[in-house]
Amino acid sequence: MAAVGLENATAAARPQRPAIPFLPEVMLAALGIGAFFAFPNDLAFLARILITGLFVLSLSLVLGQAGIPTLGHSASMGTGAYAAGLFAIHVSQDPLAGLLAGGLAGGVIAVVTGALLLRTAHLTFVMLTIAVAQILYEIANQAAWLTGGDNGLSGISVDPILGVFGFDLYSRTSYLYALAVLMVSYFILRTIVDSPFGLTSRGIHSDPERMRALGCNTYRHLLIVFTIGGLFAGLAGALSAQVAQVVGLASLSFGTSGDALVMLIVGGSARLPGALVGTVVFMIVEHVAATVNPYHWLFIIGGLLIVTVLVLPGGLISVVDWVSARMPWRTFGRGARHG
Amino acid sequence: MADVLQLEGLCKNFGGLVVASDVTFGLAPGDRTALIGPNGAGKTTLVNLISGALHPSSGDITLDGRSLVRLSMPARVQAGVVRTFQLNRLFRDQTVGDNVRIAVLQQKRQSLRLWQSRADRIAVEAAVDHVLGALHLEAREGRLVRTLAYGEQRLLEIALALALEPRVLLLDEPAAGVPRGESGVIMDVIASLPPSLAVLLIEHDMDLVFRFARRIVVLASGAILTIGTPDEVAADDRVKQLYFGRDGHVSQSSQIS
Known part of the structure; x- marks a missing residue:
């Protein structure tokens, strides 16, 4: 563990840009397409992993980078999901326009609530983020005429992407989309x-008061981070609405925010790839363990979280860093190099 | 030269406790003024009042005749009034280079940029190199701050302030915690600050004060006891009494060597 920490230190200390401009994205595509051919019968599940991964990535920006301790990130995701669903039902079935609608809705919720909430800090802020998500949850529950309430918003169908790629029964299009x-x-x-x-x-994350003494308007900066995070969370929500063709209240629930936080911490919050690693591990463990023992799979997730926090404070991604630093090519995950 | 920063009848009290009382003095460009006084005299309170961490109960602080008291801390920094901290306030898990870069981006108003042009990037890097060079920290650029020696961290604290290109610099005990033998580098750095900068040095180390200051403000119980040249202050009986006590015994707070 000490060795891992040390390796991180030198890795962070070595400023470098990836030699190949789109290296992380190319690797993501390679892994994604590999999984597409390796598990053709699990594409619906794999698509859910990708969508959740996007949601956790947006949390990584907000919490991992800027240190905004939100426990209500599902507010943006759920709002984005409902917005995209309603957009498809009432306005247009174009999937890309629907994505845009969901992203915008997530961003708007974030900027409106963030403008108020970011005036506070610490525990007060955490509690208020939970409260906002709970209020939105209850609104979606009560406004059954609009959202379907308890039964969820169903009847969502979208046109082929770019007019060409239609959604199929085996989730092939959904997954690649x-x-x-x-x-x-x-x-x-x-x-x-x-x-x-x-x-x-990251400066604000380390020491907001110091940043103010350097002339930084930290409130404005954090509000922009929070809004961008909300936008991408909304995008994830929109994706899930289009792919699942239904939006449930769970998308706004506290559990959704909590799970994302666990995935981020397990994977590692300091660098973006950690969010994806955490999501993949969490969801596969959940999937497999729930099949083996549907009543007690949370033991495994709990154990995983405890081990990570105690043994690998940098998350699972620090293991990947440690290994790749010992490989001759030293490339994986160097895209976001900041710790 | 006309004063750039002016304190006018500055008072601060917490309930009945008076921590600043009718403090009036000015700083002109090129000033090298030291603020001294025993522990609890209100030196750090004064820095907090000027930087905006505290709001005065009454009185005014002006920069070029414009009042600062209604401005937030970041706005005062942007106007050119910059402080350092008595205890290091650095971004410990970032590199030395990134620490300075964060400050340079603030100075250049580029901290909200999601994308940097090549020209902007080069300008930022040049500024970072310049500041690191001035503080003899070039060789440390890639090191994480928490791995630096304490004295180097003190230098970096000054580097962050200089990266903001201030007009008025408040140095809050820059040599605090640095062993006597190693404070020479810090003295050299302070001696080579830009000549047009107005500097207020808050310091316990009298060696440093008498080497640096061309004017000394003596603070006692929140009020100005006297203002004068180092020679005048050294000869002032009230100052001696303040530091050495009424009966000639060296008091706890004295660090006059």
């Missing part, structure tokens, strides 16, 4: 993390 959206999102988020904006976000 989710993979494409995830890749583009990853590239954008990685660019943000590596930008001056991202560096400043």
Whole structure:
């Protein structure tokens, strides 16, 4: 463990850019397409992993980079999901327009609630994020005429993507569609993390008061981070609405926010790839363990979380770093190099 | 030269406790003024009032005649009033280079950029190199701050402030915690600060104060006891009494060597 920490230190200390411009995205595509051919019967489940991965990535920006301790990130995801669902039912069945609608809705919820909530900090902030998500949950529950309430919003169907790729029974299109959206999102988020904006976000994460003494308007900065995070969470929600063709209240629930937090911590919050590693591990463990023993699979998730937090504070991604630093090529996950 | 920063009848009290009382003095470009006084005299309170961490109960602080008291801390920094911290406040898990880069991005108003042009990137890197060079930290650029020696961290604290290109610099005990033998580097750095900068040094180390200051403000119980040249202050009986006590015994707070 000490060795892992040390390796992180030197890795972070060595400023370098990936030699190949789109290396992380290319690797993501390679892994994604590999899984597509390896598990043709599990594509619906794999698509869910990709969508959840996007949601956890957006949390990684908000919490991992900027240190905003939200436990109500599902507010943006659920709002995005309902917005995309309603958009498909009432406005247009174009999937890309629906994505945009979901992303915008997630961003709007984030900017409106963030403008108020980010005036507070610490435990107060955490509690208020939970409260906002709970209120939205209850609104969606009560407004059954609009959202379907308890039964969920059903009847969502979308046109073929770009008018060409129709959604099929085996989730092939859904999976590749989710993979494409995830890749583009990853590239954008990685660019943000590596930008001056991202560096400043990590500064605020370390010491917000110090940043103010350097002349930084931390409130404005965090509000922008929170909004971008909400936008991508909304995108994830929209994807799930289009792929599952139904939106449930669970998308706004506290459990959704909590699970995402566990996935982020297990995978590692300091760098973007950690979010994806955590999501994949969490969801596969959940999937497999629930099949083996449907009543006690949470033991395994709980154990995983305890072991990670105690033994690998940097998350599972620090193991990947440790291994790759000992390989001759030293490339994996160097995309977002910041710790 | 006309004063750039002016404190005018500055008062601060917490309930009945007076921590600043009618403090009036100014700083001109190029000033090298030291603020001294025994523990609890209100030196750090004054820094907090000027930087915006505390709001005065009454009185005014002006920069070029414009009042600062209604401005937030970040706005005062953007106006050119920058402080360092007595206890290191650095981004410990980032590299030395990134620490300075964070400050340079603030100075250049580029901290919200999601994308940097090549020209902007080069300008930022040049500024980072310049600041690191001025503080003799070039060789440490890639190191994580938490792996630096304490004295180097003190230098980095000053580097962050200089990266903001301030007009008024408040140095809050820059040599605090640095062993006597190693404070020479910090003295050299302070001696080579830009000549046009107005500097207020808060310091316990009298060696440093008398080497650096061309004017000394003596604070006692929140009020100004006297203002004068180092020679005048050294000869002032009230100052001696303040530091050495009424009966000639060296008091706890004295660090006059």
